[in-house]
Amino acid sequence: MLITKKIDTPESRALLTPHLLKLAELFKANHYELRVAGGAVRDVLMGIIPHDVDFATTATPEQVKDMLTNAKIRMINANGEKHGTITARIDDIENFEITTLRIDVTTDGRHAEVEYTQDWQLDANRRDLTINALFLDMEGTVYDYFNGIEDIDHRRIRFVGDAVQRIREDYLRILRYFRFFGRFAHDNAVHDEQTLKAIRENVDGLQDIAGERLWIELKRIAEGRNAGPILRVMLEQQIGPYLGIPSDADSNQIEDHWQQCHQAKPHDMTILTKLFRNIDELGKFDQRMKYSNDCRRLSQLIVTYRDSLSVLDSSSIDSLKPYKDLLVDLIINDPTAKDRIVELLKYQHYLIEAEQLSKWILPRFPVTGGSLASKGIKQGPNYKLILNELRENWKKSHFQATESQLIDEVLPNILDNLINTNDTTTTKTKQSANASCSLPKKRKEKE
Template sequence: MVVCFQYNRLFLFKSILTNVFPSYKWYSRTPVVVRYRAQSKALIKQNINTPEYRTLLTPSLLKLVELFKSNQHELRVAGGAVRDILMGINPHDVDFATTATPEQVRKMLNEANIRMINANGEKHGTITARIDDKDNFEVTTLRVDVVTDGRHAVVEYTQDWQLDASRRDLTINALFLDFEGVVYDYFNGIDDLEHRRIRFVGDPVERIREDYLRILRYFRFFGRLADDNATHDEETLRAIRENANGLKNISGERLWVELKRTAEGRNAGSVLRKMLEQNIGQYLGIPSDVDLNQIEDHWRKCHQAKPEALTILTKLFRDMDEVIYSIIKNALYLFL
């Protein structure tokens, strides 16, 4: 009975969060011209030939690789898929980056009679190729941020891999992998991954202000990858505290997705506690007087059963009125 009630509370919380904080265009945000670029100390290259890498090389992908190669454009695996491969995990989603512009990619695919789908992605520099009528490959042109508003960025295309890496959130997500098995690491992401360190690329303040959702992404990856006894870098936590109010600019749907993923992490109890200690809860519609000890204890008692995220998050609320009041209160700024 109590469990059912708690689930109902959380489903209501999710519904209100994702509807009261919708994506909106009328909220005024001051754009920021990007003048800072994270500087790479030195490019590190590492060769791999793991089962996870070899599994990636399907006939469909090799057909795409050969097409780019024959047109003298570079194509590499980017971001999270490289991280997963280095961890011995077969990546679920694989993104590709290229030096070719969207127009050049489209021209190549048309000439090769390869179908393109999801035309909406092209405005972001992404073209999706469908090969052999079964495999989809999202290919994005290398980009660099020119203007940001904390949610979205105006970008320019580039052929500089380091510049593209410098706009990514975490060092472990700023990796590229070519089809000779070479990993390209501009910001020491391989070493951070080996030691389970979660670091922003360059200055944490700059990375956060480019997209405030990166605050929650930091905690999600910390909970997923960091060692049980790992500690947070104080400079990073200070940057998070000082910029947490930027989360009010993020749509409720995006906030919910990251909060849910954080609650699903390997160390969700301690990570949620540390996250709420940075005064982030007020921007998620979470009461300010949550019993942090109770959250961590609740997770510790049930985590071995691999509970759903909602089971963990029920401890954030005490009653229905509290849920509704907190979320509506923190949504009022949208209409001022």
């Protein structure tokens, strides 16, 4: 049964930009209907300004194109046309994605073959959740066919009609269900048992969904509200293996992990890496998902250092010393290493220390190539070795040693050691070491 509700809120007013009103006038003049559809209406009703706004219309794509062409309004992104979406760009500033009302005739669980309609209810029927099946016209009337407004008020996440059918139309909806549940449901809300059953009985459909799409949803779940309880329930429905997560991943442990670090706003990978016991398990996840190099580097760093590094006890001068040392080592090749080490601390539930490290500014290592050159050391294979040794000494000094201390007091010992090492090598390696060693002249003579 159709329910309508008139709204006039700051969020609904924010939607009606001058550009949109201009577009709406054009549709009206041509006797077509235009409404805001789906997620944006949901957001407005929840008092959120939507990040993207989709429009639905009774006009066919051809009719929209003709109308926009006649009105000299530019269209972009021709790709959408095959799904019935035309994107209008008004005054070269604002884009509007306008999709013709449609029925999904056949679906293979990923893509749909569509038929256009002028019936708003038929379009609402094919949408995933009741809270996402709403329309809003330009006069501020919300059109609700499935009690979506009431579900928003009660923060209930329900599929439109038959959950099994909705899931089989697009299996990604399993993850969308959990994403919206995490985002909107009350903290102690329980899942509807029938919905969970529909999910459990259809999880295998996720195997044909592309890693990119899965990752977009999983990432938003992991960084979203209530990620711990949501991930636990997801694993309990045996979703894990379809996402590259081990089938025996500990669902209580992931919830507990999230409980202990979520207030520090951890990266999604800082949450998810808890699911993997070793690099091999992480590698399987990496193959199934399509995520950024940044995500990959973070999860690998966590797995590599989570057991070997820990915060020193409070009696030590600097309890973060091991992490600072790691930063010195990693930053040589990676200027963004600090963010990842801060995440490692969050992963290990050292939240205060994570905050401390993020505020800490790594002093500049005072020795440069120029400092070595001034002592007659030229670039060569030993150069890196010498710099590394100096850096180790700088680390030992808690980053206090100055350039002159390192060059005048530490460097001579390093050079002596290098020469002694060269002395004990076989003649062959000794020769090659000498040939390539760029130690200062004086010291070579001493040798």
